[in-house]
Amino acid sequence: MAGLLATKPRVINVAALAEEALWQELELTPKPGLVDKNNNGSHRDMDHALFVRSIQAISPWFARFDDAGREFALRTDSEQLALLRPIGIACEQAMLRATHGVNTHKGGIFALGLLCFAAGRLAEKGSQINALSLSSQVSGLCQGMVQRELASRQSRATAGEKQFHQFGLTGARGEAESGFATVMRHVLPYWNPRAMHEMLLRLMKVNPDSNLVSRGGMAGMRYVQNYSQQLLARGWQHNDLVEMDKQLIARNLSPGGSADLLSVAWVLGGCKY
Ligand SMILES: CC(C)(COP(=O)(O)OP(=O)(O)OC[C@H]1O[C@@H](n2cnc3c(N)ncnc32)[C@H](O)[C@@H]1O)[C@@H](O)C(=O)NCCC(=O)NCCS
Numbered sequence: 001m002a003g004l005l006a007t008k009p010r011v012i013n014v015a016a017l018a019e020e021a022l023w024q025e026l027e028l029t030p031k032p033g034l035v036d037k038n039n040n041g042s043h044r045d046m047d048h049a050l051f052v053r054s055i056q057a058i059s060p061w062f063a064r065f066d067d068a069g070r071e072f073a074l075r076t077d078s079e080q081l082a083l084l085r086p087i088g089i090a091c092e093q094a095m096l097r098a099t100h101g102v103n104t105h106k107g108g109i110f111a112l113g114l115l116c117f118a119a120g121r122l123a124e125k126g127s128q129i130n131a132l133s134l135s136s137q138v139s140g141l142c143q144g145m146v147q148r149e150l151a152s153r154q155s156r157a158t159a160g161e162k163q164f165h166q167f168g169l170t171g172a173r174g175e176a177e178s179g180f181a182t183v184m185r186h187v188l189p190y191w192n193p194r195a196m197h198e199m200l201l202r203l204m205k206v207n208p209d210s211n212l213v214s215r216g217g218m219a220g221m222r223y224v225q226n227y228s229q230q231l232l233a234r235g236w237q238h239n240d241l242v243e244m245d246k247q248l249i250a251r252n253l254s255p256g257g258s259a260d261l262l263s264v265a266w267v268l269g270g271c272k273y
């Protein structure tokens, strides 16, 4: 009888959660400054249809990231990123082919690719897959990334690299190296998949988003952080988000980094327990 009562371990498919996360993020509407079902936000080169094509091009790669995590599970942490990166870049190329060169999900590929790879590595080692183990696995994989790729290089080719040298911001790399600490600290304790607008506001309130800085400088980033903080503090309705969307579009601001972290939150929230 006891055998019958024993609960079977829940099988978590992180690759499937990652695809689901991209759809949930895209469909969330209104989404201030971002592409959603209503409008293109602060983007002249992207729309909903382009994001659909991008998600369709990227999603088959999530299982490949997971497979690679299994395949390389016995290699040391420090070797992993070099083994993963070529797959990540190939996935970026698939995205760019589908979008005719537009950067729809570069940050999303980076973050979700790391999570799928970490899940494969944990599964191969027979370790439990949950938000905490995924967070610490990603942090381990990315240890030293900021120092190696930002601090010890003078390149200013990308927004992230420019902003590190200008403002000391570590962007997507710093977030990954911390094990997505922004999501773990500011969203997961309050996680509710039916309250995705609130989850996004919690992210925009604190996230040092390189997209905002490259579009509006530090003032633009602080504008969005303060706006989100006020809505969370006084409460908000649907129309408050419609108005925030208008204000961010008027300032050409787009919190793309927080949109990526919302996808990360969907995956970690789905593995919370
Ligand atoms: C690491 C990458 C993404 C860094 O790119 P970049 O120098 O432009 O950094 P940057 O910090 O500007 O962010 C890139 C994207 O991340 C998102 N983002 C921005 N700020 C943040 C933030 N604070 N937190 C999380 N995501 C953010 C945005 O959408 C942005 O477009 C990229 O250079 C890269 O290496 N891509 C190759 C693919 C790869 O490494 N994959 C490995 C896992 S699959």
Ligand SMILES: Nc1ncnc2c1ncn2[C@@H]1O[C@H](COP(=O)(O)OP(=O)(O)OP(=O)(O)O)[C@@H](O)[C@H]1O
Pocket (backbone or CB within 6 Å): 025, 026, 033, 034, 035, 036, 041, 043, 103, 104, 105, 106, 107, 108, 159, 211, 215, 254, 255, 256, 257, 259, 260
């Ligand atoms: N729904 C969304 N709408 C817009 N951007 C999103 C959305 N979801 C995620 N993002 C993230 O924001 C990024 C796009 O933002 P942005 O256009 O500011 O970056 P960029 O392409 O590097 O800059 P620019 O377009 O000014 O050259 C995407 O790479 C993606 O990571």
